[in-house]
Amino acid sequence: MPLRRVALVAGIAAVALAPNAQAAGQRLVGGATPSVDAPAATGEGGDTAVPVTRLRGVVSGRAEVRELQRALGVRADGRIGPKTRAALRRAQRKAGLRADGVPRRATLAKLGIVTRTVPSASGTTAAPAIGEEPPLVTAARSRIGSPYEWGSTGPDTFDCSGLVTWSAAQSGIDVPRVSFDQYKVGRPVARNRIQAGDLVFFDTAGPGASDVGIATGPRTVISATTSRGVVEHATFDRYWGSHFVGARRLG
Structure with missing residues (x-):
């Protein structure tokens, strides 16, 4: 199945060419020119939580969640609710990962989604991970x-x-x-x-x-x-x- 890359610049969806992702034929989740990012949290088996980046102060998480939902084949409304989590758990079980309904790095890799992390200017401001619950x-x-x-x-x-x-x-x-x-x-x-x-x-x-x-x-x-x-x-x-x-x- 052909996979596309998505990037957000200043909160506006745009197509971004990423050599590494292009070579792998995978999609890119995350924005260009992010100003704030967070270190990822580590889960079991190296399944690491994916950070939601802020583009010029605008959280791009909803667009990234839509990209995830499209990969899962569920309604892309930008919110991780019960149906999206259920689809994630099914995908995780199929991939032999921890079926917790949280889109971590290994989970997204199995879905053909590449993530990119860019450190923040200050290195001190943290943002929550995609799907990470309080x-x-x-x-x-x-x-x-x-x-x-x-x-x-x-x-x-x-x-x-x-x-x-x-x-x-x-x-x-x-x-x-x-x-x-x-x-x-x-x-x-x-x-x-x-x-x-x-x-x-x-x-x-x-x-x-x-x-x-x-x-x-x-x-x-x-x-x-x-x-x-x-x-x-x-x-x-x-x-x-x-x-x-x-x-x-x-x-």
């Missing part, structure tokens, strides 16, 4: 499938605020025990600016912030539900959207 989300995701139990803070069963308390503790963050108090910490986040790691509150268990989950992206959240236990679900579907109260960002 520790709070990673902790919550590890508990998906756990049963619901009122008043429980894990590690095997949870209620909604108990999942937040446990996940925060694994991330070195101290939060109050109950959702109403959790709604008082951090700073408020507008509905259209929710990002992974934010706490998202609902009124499904009574008036006010009686229910809470951990956002995995702008439109998805992990929470301990009474009917299905710990699951990742939509934030603004007909049911959850009608009970949305607000969101808070820790730190």
